[in-house]
Every structure is written in structure tokens, then in C-alpha cells.
Amino acid sequence: MKSQISGRLLLAGILAVLLVAPAAVRAQQVAATPPMGWNSWNHFNNKIDDAIVRAQADAMVSSGMRDAGYVYINIDDTWEGDRDAQGVIHSNSKFPDMKALADYVHSKGLKIGIYSSPGAKTCAGFEGSLNHEDQDAQTYAQWGFDYLKYDLCSFRDIMKTASSPEQAHQMMVDAYAKMRDAIKKTGRPMVYSFCQYGDDAVWQWGPAAGANLWRTTGDISDHYARMEEIGFAQAGLSKYAGPGHWNDPDMLEIGNGGMTTDEYKTHMSLWAILAAPLLSGNDLSQMSPNTIALLTNRDVIAVDQDPAGKQGDRVWAEGPMEIWSKPMADGSQAVGMFNRQSGPMSFSVDFAKLGFKGKVKVRDLWAGKDLGTMEGSYHATLPAHSVILLLVWAQ
Ligand code: GAL
Secondary structure: OHHHHHHHHHHHHHHHHHHHHHHHHHHHOOOOOOOEEEEOHHHHOOOOOHHHHHHHHHHHHHOOHHHHOOOEEEOOOOOEEEEOOOOOEEEOOOOOOHHHHHHHHHHOOOEEEEEEOOOOEOOOOOEOOOOOHHHHHHHHHHHOOOEEEEEOOOHHHHHOOOOOHHHHHHHHHHHHHHHHHHHHHHOOOOEEEEEOOOHHHHHHHOHHHOOOEEEOOOOOOOOHHHHHHHHHOOOOOHHHOEOOEEEEOOOOOOOOOOOOHHHHHHHHHHHHHOOOOEEEOOOHHHOOHHHHHHHHOHHHHHHHOOOOOOOOEEEEEEOOEEEEEEEOOOOOEEEEEEEOOOOOEEEEEEHHHHOOOOOEEEEEOOOOEEEEEEOOEEEEEEOOOOEEEEEEEEO
């Protein structure tokens, strides 16, 4: 009898481990899907402070962005103050109490991110983490931070002392790995974001050096020309992305006012197909209904956040007309038809070229409309700089 019970208990225990352990392991993995949130740099630049960060957290909730999946409130450069006699970093007068700020952001059901550099100075000339990596990681953990963007900046000066490009490269890899280890020692899970502008094909070595995401380019700006230059240059990088490690073509500009609605739709659609981090870079406390609609379209976000974590890629291009596709976990494909020209263009998606045989079902994600069953191809006329984002299933 006793042995029967303990046999059952043992079986139940084994089952529980089998069922529960993978979930627990998954829960510990940061950035299982591309990180979503907000970052201060694109809109606020060096004019960021405690009150603005709190207002962004408030607006992330009240606008519905949190419920759409946005999580991180990330403070970029210019928060840094001086180090004390023990070398401990302090925030400057714009941020009187980082721990209280982190507590506030957490109380909203959100997470919070911070910024530093492996160099002596950040890009905006503030205190970097050089020779203080362990101390800084401990400070971020004590304050309650969940995310670190680590920006190469003045570390490039140190790399100039190398005797060869190979040595310079190794110095950079080591600097990023050093902060990875420092974060690990804190015991606090943090998303680790590399920002070194895509140098030295970072997608090839970034994950091993600890990156959950790595910038693949220089800075974006709120202009169609720069956004498309960056976005469409991501072709070929899809094989490097996956759960826990993502290509980062930089933050979003949606809502900052420099692009048309069609251009911002192109921006959001392309980033979703790229499984790119979706870090809004606008003032969340001053959003028009149109901006909120662009940032919170559930169908489009679902493309970006698909659990399979497969980055999409270009499948066809003819001059300014491009078709990109992203394989989804359920076997469907998200398909973007992009017109990069400054006038209208007509073209078709050939479903057979995407690997579909026979009939397909099609949904237009921005229109929020099922287009029904189709065979062969889908033809459309696209206005200047616009996109049609489809979800296509085998019938
Ligand atoms: C740049 C970085 C930007 C921003 C800025 C802050 O190097 O690419 O995203 O972080 O530094 O100074």
C-alpha cells in the first residue's frame, strides 16, 4: 500500500517536473519575443527627467499600449551623475531617486531600462561604466532595473590603441562580455541590448557575448529616407534572430511627426516582419488617436511577437517594389507588399512563389479585413511609400 502511494507520488512528481519545468525555464528567459516598450532618446534626447519618465509610464497604461504588449520604459543617455568616493555611480539632478522611479514604473505593471557605455564616457559625454562594470550592474540591480542598453561610444577611443583590427575587435567583444558577466553576477534578470551600430557583423558574435538584441545600424531619424534605408537594409539577417536574441534596426519614430501615416505604417509593418524590438520613441503622453492605432494594432503586433521568433526576409524586389515575408508558428505567412517610390505602383504577390500550393486564405492586417479565399496571386495598387500587410494561410 505504502509503496503504491509513494510510487504514485513519484509518478506525479515526475509529471509535475515534466509539465512545470519547461514553463519555469521559459519564464526565466528574457526577450523570448522581441522586446516591446518605449525609449526616451528619439523624442526627448537629453531633455529627459524623472517626471517625464513617470508620465510615459502613465500614458503607456492609459493609452492601451501596455495591454497591447508594450512592457519596457527605457531611460537612454543623460541620466548619469558623478561617482562617489567608493566609485558608485549616482544619477544626476534630473533623476533624484532612481529606486523610487523604478518602483513607480513597476507599480504600473511595467519594467524599466537604463543605459550606459563600456567606455569612460557615454555618447552624450556622461559617465560610462569603464572599470566599474560590476559596481554599475549591482547598482542597476539594486535600483530595480530590468534592461540595459550598452552603447559603444568612447570605447572606440580605447579600441584605437589596438595593434590590429583583430585585436580591436576582441577588445570590443570582451567589453560586452564583461558587462554580460557583471549582470549575471547580480542574479537579476536583465535584457541586455548591444548598441555598437552593427560594426564587425555583430549578429555573428553578439549572442555569444550575451546580447538579447543588437543594433544592426547607425541611428534612425524621423524621415522616410533614413527609416527605409535602415529597414530595407536588413535583408539577409533573418537567420541570426530567434527567441532570446534579436536583430535591432533601432527604435520606432511613429508619432514624432516627420512621416506620413503610410510611411509610419511601412515602418511598423517592416519592423514587425523583421521581428524587430518595438521600442516606441515618441511622447506617449501626447499621442493622437492615429498614432495609438498605429502602435497598438493587435494583428501587426502579433506578427512581430509570433512565438516561433522567425525573422522575415525579402522574397522579391523589382526596383522600388518589394515583397517581404515572415513565417509564423501556425504555418501562415505575414507578407508585406512595399512601394518605396514617391508615386503609386501596381504589382502582385504570387502565392506559389511564397511556397503555397492551391488556394489560400488572406487577411489584410491594417484594414482589419478578411479578404477571403484566393488562388494564384493578389494584385494591388499601392500609393507612394505605402504598404499592404497580409496574413496568408494555406486553405
Ligand atoms: C547613440 C545611440 C542612440 C542614443 C545615443 C545617446 O550612439 O545610437 O540610440 O542612445 O547614442 O547618446
